[in-house]
Amino acid sequence: MKWLLSVEQESQKKLNKKYCHGGNIRKFEEDYKLNSGKIIDFSVSLNPLGLSNKVKSSILTTIDSVTHYPDVFYKDLKESIADYIGVKSKNILVGNGSVEFIYIIPRALSIKRALIPIPTFSEYESAVKLNSAGALFIKTYEKENFKIDVDKIVKKLNFVDSIFLCNPNNPTGYLIPKDEILFLIKRCDEKGIYLFIDEVFIEFVDEKYRFSGIKEIKKRKNLLILRSLTKFFNIPGLRIGYLIGNERLIKKIDEFQPPWSVNSIAEDVTKNVLKDFNYINKTKVYIKKERQRFFNELKRIKFLKLFLPPSANFIFCKLKDRTSNELCDKLAKHGIIIRDCSNFRGLNNKYVRFAIRKKEENDKLIKILDKWNY
C-alpha cells in the first residue's frame, strides 16, 4: 500500500530526536550569546505559575531519600496517582517521564503498523521505527483547522495494529470532541487495535470541553492513556510520567520496563504535589483567562494566521510573508525563544507555537510582534 510507509521507504524527513524538541535553552545561549537567566522560553509549554511550593518543601524534607532505592513496586506513588485520576493502582505504571512509555509500548506490544495523525509529537514515530514497524501518517489540513478526522482514521483500521494519538494535539492544539473520541475508542476495541492516547496536555483543557479516555479504561482491552506531571506541575527536570490501561495490558508493559524508573525525589514530590489543590485550581483559572486574552491579542498581529481557539496552554500559528526561522531569529535577539515547527512531519517553515506564559511575558512578545512590520 502506497500510504503505508515502511521504515526503509520513508525518508522524506529525517528526524533526530534530540534536535526535535523545544526547551533546548543551551542552544540559544550559545547561538545568540544569551544569558539563560534572561531568556523567556515560549518553546516549551509548561505551567507559567512556576513551581508549586509543595515541590520545594518536598525536595527539602526528603533529600536523604536519595540514599535509598525508590520503592521498586511504587506502591504509594501509584496509589497517589490512582486517587488523583480516579482509577485503581493496578491500572497504573509510573515512568521516567511519559517518553519512557512511548519507547516501551511499540516493543512490548509488538507493534508492526502504526497509524499516526500528523503533525504531532515526533517521539511516536521515532519509537515505532525503532521497532522496525511501519508508520501510516494521516495528514491533517490547514483548511480544516488541523482537525483530526476520526472517520478517516476508522476507515484505515483494517490496515494497522495501533494508533498513536495526541489529545489535545501537540503542536496544533486540536482537541477531539467527546463523541468522536468515544466512537474511536469503541471501534478500536471491536477491531482489537491498540489505541494509545497521549493526554499530557489535557489537564490544561477546560473541564467542559475536556474528554479523557481514562473513564473507558476498565471496559477496554487495548486502550492506553499517557499522562505526565511535567507540563502541568512545571517539573520537566524531575522526569515523572504515568501510563493507564487495563490490568492485563499494564502487566505486559511492566515486563519491559527496567526497575527503579522513577527517582526517589520525583516519587516524593509527586505524592505531595497531586494534593496541592490550590495550585491546581489557580493554574486552571489562570490558563483559561490568559489563553483567551493572549489569543485575542495575537489575532491582531497581521502576519499571523490563527486557527481554532486554543484548548491547552499553547497557541499554534501560521506565518504570512515570513518564515519561522526569520521569526525565531528576530525574537531570539530579544531573548525570546519560541517553537519553530518546521521540523514537525507534515509542517513547513511557516508554522510556530507559543507557550502561554505570564501575562507580562506574553505582553512583551506581543509588543515585539506588533512592531515587526515590513
Added chain:
Amino acid sequence: MKWLLSVEQESQKKLNKKYCHGGNIRKFEEDYKLNSGKIIDFSVSLNPLGLSNKVKSSILTTIDSVTHYPDVFYKDLKESIADYIGVKSKNILVGNGSVEFIYIIPRALSIKRALIPIPTFSEYESAVKLNSAGALFIKTYEKENFKIDVDKIVKKLNFVDSIFLCNPNNPTGYLIPKDEILFLIKRCDEKGIYLFIDEVFIEFVDEKYRFSGIKEIKKRKNLLILRSLTKFFNIPGLRIGYLIGNERLIKKIDEFQPPWSVNSIAEDVTKNVLKDFNYINKTKVYIKKERQRFFNELKRIKFLKLFLPPSANFIFCKLKDRTSNELCDKLAKHGIIIRDCSNFRGLNNKYVRFAIRKKEENDKLIKILDKWNY
C-alpha cells in the same frame, strides 16, 4: 545445543525482576513490623560513609533546575564523567541508573545468544530474554571459589554473539585478574563478539588489584563498560549510570535511548560529586581497612564459610547447617536486613551477602551471629 537455553526451553528458575533485588526495605517493614529508621540494611552494597556533602549542597542550590528540561545532549554531564574516568565525551552515554543500559543493549545490538557466567546480577538475563535471545549460562563453582574461568568462556565464543560479565561479580565478589580480562577483551575483539562488562562495584576495589576495561575502549570495537554512581556515592534514589564504549557503538545505542533519561537533579549532583576527592579518598581508605577487619571477624563464625578475600564492598558467604531464610528471619527480628542469595540462578538457600557498613553496624551483626549457636 543442550547448554544453549532458549527463552522457551529455560524455565528451571522463574525470575521476577522486581522481587530479585536487595534494598527492598518496605517488604521488611511490612513483614516484620519494623520502623524504617531503625533498620540496618546489609542487603544493598552502598557506600557506608553516607552522603557526600556535595550531594546535599548541590540539591539545595539547584532545586529550580527542575523547572527546566535536562540538557538533551548532557554535554556538561558527559564532560564531567569523561574527566573523571579519563576518556572522551563521545565515548559516554548517561542513563537512568546503569540498569537502563542493561535493558537497551540487547535490543540495540540485536543480541541473539548471550553468554552469562552465573551466579550474577539477574537483570542481564531478564534483559536478554526480553529480546527473545537465548542465554548460555556458564556456572562457576564453590570448590573453585566461584572463579569466572576465562579459558572456559573463550572456548564458547563460537556459539554466542555476546558476553555479559560483572567484574567484580555480584554477588560472589570474584574479581577477574588483569591478564585474564585483557585476554578475554582481545579474543572477543578478534571474534567480533560484544563484551559487556558491568563495573558498578569496581571503584571499591583496591587500586593495585583493580583492572578496568575502560583503558581498552579506544582500541576495541565491541567492548562496553557499565558504571554507576549509585553504589560508590550512595545515591540509589537519584538514578545515574553511564556507559562507555567506542564512538560508533555508543552512537548505535544512543538511538535506542529515550530523550532526557537523567533527571536534572542527578545531572547537577553528578557534576559536583565527582570532584569531591576528599569523600572519594576517604571511602577508599575506609573500605580497604574495614573490609579486611569485617572479613576476619566473619571468619570466626562457625556456621559461615567464606571464600576468597572480598574485593568490593560486600562479603559473600555460604551457610553451614542452616538456610538463608532462617538467617534472614533471625536477623530481621533484630532489625537487620541481609541479601538472601537463594534467588540467584546457580545458587540455593545456603548463600547470603553482607554489605560492608559502618564499623559499629558490622560489629552489631557479628555480635548477633556470634550468639547464634544451635
